[in-house]
Amino acid sequence: MQEVPSIRIRKTNDQPVNEKGEYVLYWMIAFRRTGWNFALQRAVEQARELNRPLLILEALRCDYPWASDRLHAFILQGMADNARRLASRPALYHPYVEPEKGAGKGLLLALAEPACLVVTDDFPAFFLPHMIKAAAGKLPVLLEAVDSNGLLPLRAAERDYPSAYAFRRFLQKELRGHLNELPGKDPLQGAGLPMLKQLPAAIARCWPAASPDLLAAKPEALAKLPLDHGVAVAPVTGGTLAARRQLTRFLDERLADYAEHRNEPEREVTSELSAHLHFGHLSVHEIFDRLSERENWSIGDLSPDAKGKREGWWGMSRPAEAFLDQLVTWRELGYNCCAFRTDYQHFASLPDWARQTLEEHESDPRPYLYTLEEFERSATHDPLWNAAQLQLVREGKMHNYLRMLWGKKILEWTRTPRAALEVMTELNNKYALDGRDPNSYSGIFWCLGRYDRPWGPERPIFGKIRYMSSENTARKFPLGRYLRRYTP
Ligand SMILES: Cc1cc2nc3c(=O)[nH]c(=O)nc-3n(C[C@H](O)[C@H](O)[C@H](O)COP(=O)(O)OP(=O)(O)OC[C@H]3O[C@@H](n4cnc5c(N)ncnc54)[C@H](O)[C@@H]3O)c2cc1C
Missing domain, CATH: 3.40.50.620 (HUPs)
Structure with missing residues (x-):
């Protein structure tokens, strides 16, 4: 090792x-x-x-x-x-x-x-x-x-990057040198360390180990803790074992369709590994190792320079490259931002053009206005938005494409962009298993212009921020099954 x-x-x-x-x-x-x-x-x-x-x-x-x-x-x-x-x-x-x-x-x-x-x-x-x-x-x-945290050490960069393209270009130059530096699969196996039999008695008495009932997350045990019991246990199991099973399922059954269909909410071809990654139950290095083994890949397959292009740098199949662009470029872009900016969660951290255009349109009339509580209980006029929010509350997850739409509509239906930021942060971090992560903030702030560019035509409320609508989403993808499943 x-x-x-x-x-x-x-x-x-x-x-x-x-x-x-x-x-x-x-x-x-x-x-x-x-x-x-x-x-x-x-x-x-x-x-x-x-x-x-x-x-x-x-x-x-x-x-x-x-x-x-x-x-x-x-x-x-x-x-x-x-x-x-x-x-x-x-x-x-x-x-x-x-x-x-x-x-x-x-x-x-x-x-x-x-x-x-x-x-x-x-x-x-x-x-x-x-x-x-x-x-x-x-x-x-x-x-x-x-x-x-990632394939790229946080300190291998010297600054935060304004776009996925700029970060990808940097990765394509820098990452090669770090790809051979994998952590050990099981560093304690055969480590030959002397054993500590038990904790000092006074410490064990004052701070005893969690009971088996607690470690089994039994409802009676959770009920005794001062937690928000209104956010129920999600139908997905935590831990490395469950994460590895999910990874195998993704590689065996979903990856082949990833490049083509990853944006389609009903197809369910994405890995659904973000919560496991967030809580550290699964490492990006292990995912990368499993993927590269399947792809029969070695470091010599890297292309000398792909000039920031999404495909063609790794030298893997198209689905594997599409997946790595999310898992490495996008995921580690968010980590890069938090490592270099202490204000990553504040409105002021948006790029100047985005802040300016949002502020110029701050007093535009809103077609609908909802309170946090109305958003929370899926009480808007929009069935697709309500369904996405219900899925988040019930299952602790939401498909990436719908997450983008979800955030854009919160921007449209709240009094100010700063209030929208508060609503998005509260709902995402309260209900999403993968919330409270660097990528919670990159996702939420993407809805407000981070990592994006100005778009035309300039519109009310959004200004030059990219616009999305439920109608266009419904035209792009079949959503009938999704709507039936998550109608409040
Ligand atoms: C409003 C909004 C809020 C978001 N909140 C979170 C959050 O709280 N936590 C979180 O991890 N991601 C968040 N994202 C990013 C993205 O939606 C999720 O990472 C993705 O949906 C997780 O599903 P998956 O594991 O099936 O992804 P896959 O498509 O299988 O991707 C593999 C991994 O790559 C990373 N990834 C994928 N898409 C993105 C992305 N757009 N940005 C950054 N990393 C990505 C994740 O770690 C993911 O597990 C948010 C996006 C938006 C628009």
Whole structure:
């Protein structure tokens, strides 16, 4: 196994490694998986070097924004998977679920005090960057944050990119050098680490491991937690096992149609892996490895330069290239934005032309106006919009094409573009399993002009922002089945 590339490792504080410490602590907060994970791999490397046991803390707070039965259950299912897998590995795994607000306070510090150092996941969005920064200031030992977000290390870029085209051009120059740097499939297997038998008794008493009922996400156990119980558990299972099954299904049954039909909501040919990617249950490196094996692909198949073109750079089949353009170009474009802009979630982060045109049309009369609550319960005049929103509420997902339409109509039917941004953020992040991700913001902001260009003719409300309508969508794709299935 190669070493974790130094470009992926960030020292977050100036504290030393305590060479007399009892163990290395891996604080798993975003890459919630036991393989294909540079952060876990770095923790294993450090434990081997220091000849110390590895302790893995996977903690789940109950007070993160939009905490609900849906999000908790998905994460807990992943924790149960991790517990099963780690039972046969040389590491002590501590899954901690906060029973009430603030109960977990002090746990990280208590575990860090006897540690040599702490390694954690470097995720660029939501509350995680703030949490890492706060921890860095408090811990008595070195806190390393390791980037296992994408094929491209976040720090391989020097700035954020204004369009997918510009980012793709950059990727086509830069990525080649990183494609051979894969994280280990299972870094703990055969790691030969000494074992820590149990947590110090006082810590285990104060912050006990999650019960089997909680890890099974049983309704009675979820009901006791201070969560939004109005957002029900979604009909999709979290965890690496479920994610790998979904990946196999996608590669076997859907990929062949991806290039041709991925925009058609009723065809269901997309991977539906975004929630698994968001919670770190599945790594983009593992997906890439499985895909390139099927394609019989090697790095020598890369074209010397595709000049930012969507097809022809990877040297894979057309469907595989179309999929990689979403999985790598579009997905990592969003991560790039969050890594370089602390204002990624604010209206002010829109390109000048988009902000200006939206502001010029801010006082245009709206044909319909809805409140957040009306949007939330699918109470608009538009059956297709209502169906898409109902799917989001029921299942925690929405097809990409409908998501674009959904956002455009929220812009059209709210009093101001800033209010539209608030509605989109609230509904997306509350109900979508893949919400609260860098790509939540790139998707939402795309509806307002980010990564796009000015379009004519200039229209009321939208100005030069690209327009979409339910009528055109219905002309493009068959939607009868979808509408029947999701009519409120
Ligand atoms: C208003 C709006 C909100 C969105 N909110 C989110 C969100 O909260 N979380 C999220 O992950 N994506 C979001 N997207 C992007 C996109 O809709 C989803 O990533 C995609 O629908 C996920 O389905 P899939 O896994 O079947 O995608 P596939 O088509 O199978 O693509 C594979 C992977 O590529 C990435 N991807 C695909 N399309 C995009 C895209 N347009 N932009 C960025 N990455 C992409 C995802 O990680 C996805 O899992 C949003 C888009 C819009 C327009």
